[in-house]
Amino acid sequence: MGLNLDEKKAVVAEVAEQIATAQSIVLAEYNGIQVPGMTKLRAQARKSGVYLRVLKNTLVRRAVGGTPFAGLAEYMKGPLIYGISKDPISAAKVLHEFSKGNDKLSLKAGSCAGDTLDRDRVLALASIPGREELLARLLGVMQAPVSGLAATLDALSKKRAEALA
DSSP: OOOOHHHHHHHHHHHHHHHHTOSEEEEEEEOSOOHHHHHHHHHHHHHHTEEEEEOOHHHHHHHHTTSTTGGGGGGOOSSEEEEEESSTTHHHHHHHHHHHHOTTEEEEEEEETTEEEOHHHHHHHHTSOOHHHHHHHHHHHHHHHHHHHHHHHHHHHHHHHHHHO
């Protein structure tokens, strides 16, 4: 059963609200994904802070109209699942990770920072390390000189103690 006009307006408003704070949107085709698979995908998306929903393409076209994501309208054909995230990488990463183990989901297009991305560019976006991983790497780089100095000083003090003994 289809949605009535008020329900359609509510869906467009909800999607527009998500898009207003989003940095990226990723579209993926899903054909024949069973309910357990879709439940697993939704759980992964929730965990990563990604708004994930199967929506009517015409309603999403209305929601993205006049936004930096308007260029995605040309890709909105067929059964699509939409991943919308405040983090530029999360939506691409979640959908790409799920598609690795499930051939019934394939990335179609995306948009990030006002730039419309084809499938290959979405895959490249998904391969970028996440914010937490980048911060951990930065911290490791910053700690390396201090750790090296501490190890050197410790070795010197041990040699000095050996020499005195």
